[in-house]
Amino acid sequence: MNPAPQSQAPTPLLRAPLRDRRWLSGKAFEIALAKPPSFHFTPGQRICLSHEGRERDYSLISAPDDDVLTLCIRYVKEGRVSPFLAMAPVGTSLSFTGPRGYFTYKPSPRRAIFVATGTGIAPFVSMSRSGLRGFTLLHGARSERELYYEALFRSVSGSYIPCITESSEGEDLFHGRVTDYLNSMMPREDYDFYLCGRGEMIRDVTLLVDAHFPGSLVYAETFY
Numbered sequence: 631m632n633p634a635p636q637s638q639a640p641t642p643l644l645r646a647p648l649r650d651r652r653w654l655s656g657k658a659f660e661i662a663l664a665k666p667p668s669f670h671f672t673p674g675q676r677i678c679l680s681h682e683g684r685e686r687d688y689s690l691i692s693a694p695d696d697d698v699l700t701l702c703i704r705y706v707k708e709g710r711v712s713p714f715l716a717m718a719p720v721g722t723s724l725s726f727t728g729p730r731g732y733f734t735y736k737p738s739p740r741r742a743i744f745v746a747t748g749t750g751i752a753p754f755v756s757m758s759r760s761g762l763r764g765f766t767l768l769h770g771a772r773s774e775r776e777l778y779y780e781a782l783f784r785s786v787s788g789s790y791i792p793c794i795t796e797s798s799e800g801e802d803l804f805h806g807r808v809t810d811y812l813n814s815m816m817p818r819e820d821y822d823f824y825l826c827g828r829g830e831m832i833r834d835v836t837l838l839v840d841a842h843f844p845g846s847l848v849y850a851e852t853f854y
């Protein structure tokens with residue numbers, strides 16, 4: 631069972647210029663914002679960006695000591711905010727609140743199993759950049775091109791398991807969904823699962839944990 635969340639006080643509206651953008655694939659990009667001097671966060675937390683009255687949450691991928699706040703964003707073609715963030719010129723002033731959220735690493739005697747789909751990898755990037763080591767990470771993606779931050783995770787995780795659903799010649803990959811890997815390959819022990827990404831994946835993994843890893847804890851962050 632998950633611990634009950636505590637409430638978080640509202641945070642003031644902040645503004646920061648867009649410093650940089652970098653495309654990771656045809657479907658996802660990073661943006662970096664100048665970090666306001668008063669801004670402090672814990673890896674795994676998010677900010678809430680505002681654009682024309684719409685608010686969208688994005689997990690931070692930078693480390694707390696960096697002088698920029700970096701986000702990893704999926705380009706949703708029909709979306710209202712992500713296409714704006716994909717096209718806004720460097721220098722554009724962005725408004726946001728935060729940090730918010732409880733999807734932070736909790737030390738425990740159980741092994742941490744991180745499970746992400748797509749840009750759901752974001753909070754684990756910040757945790758890794760802040761010195762967290764030795765975790766197991768399952769990253770679900772359609773193709774190898776979408777294995778964002780693969781080099782980082784291969785160097786800092788205890789075990790990195792890319793789960794690819796499109797056919798691929800690549801070695802060192804699991805062919806199938808993250809749920810297929812957990813079902814067929816994962817030793818039946820007690821773990822702390824951290825799930826981030828699509829709601830469908832989070833629901834399916836939670837059901838699987840209930841059935842096969844009953845002494846485990848599940849922490850989850852649903853993107854959509």
Ligand SMILES: Cc1cc2nc3c(=O)[nH]c(=O)nc-3n(C[C@H](O)[C@H](O)[C@H](O)COP(=O)(O)OP(=O)(O)OC[C@H]3O[C@@H](n4cnc5c(N)ncnc54)[C@H](O)[C@@H]3O)c2cc1C
Nearest residue numbers: 686687688689702703704706709710711712749752853854
């Ligand atoms: C706690 C939290 C943290 C988040 N962190 C991140 C993050 O780090 N990176 C990130 O990319 N997103 C993240 N998101 C999702 C993000 O907040 C937006 O929902 C997303 O960018 C889409 O916004 P939009 O305005 O472009 O699309 P919208 O106008 O909201 O949606 C347009 C259509 O696209 C669909 N849609 C929405 N999101 C997606 C998606 N990701 N893939 C496919 N279809 C989608 C909607 O269902 C809708 O039909 C997070 C969400 C939450 C709740």
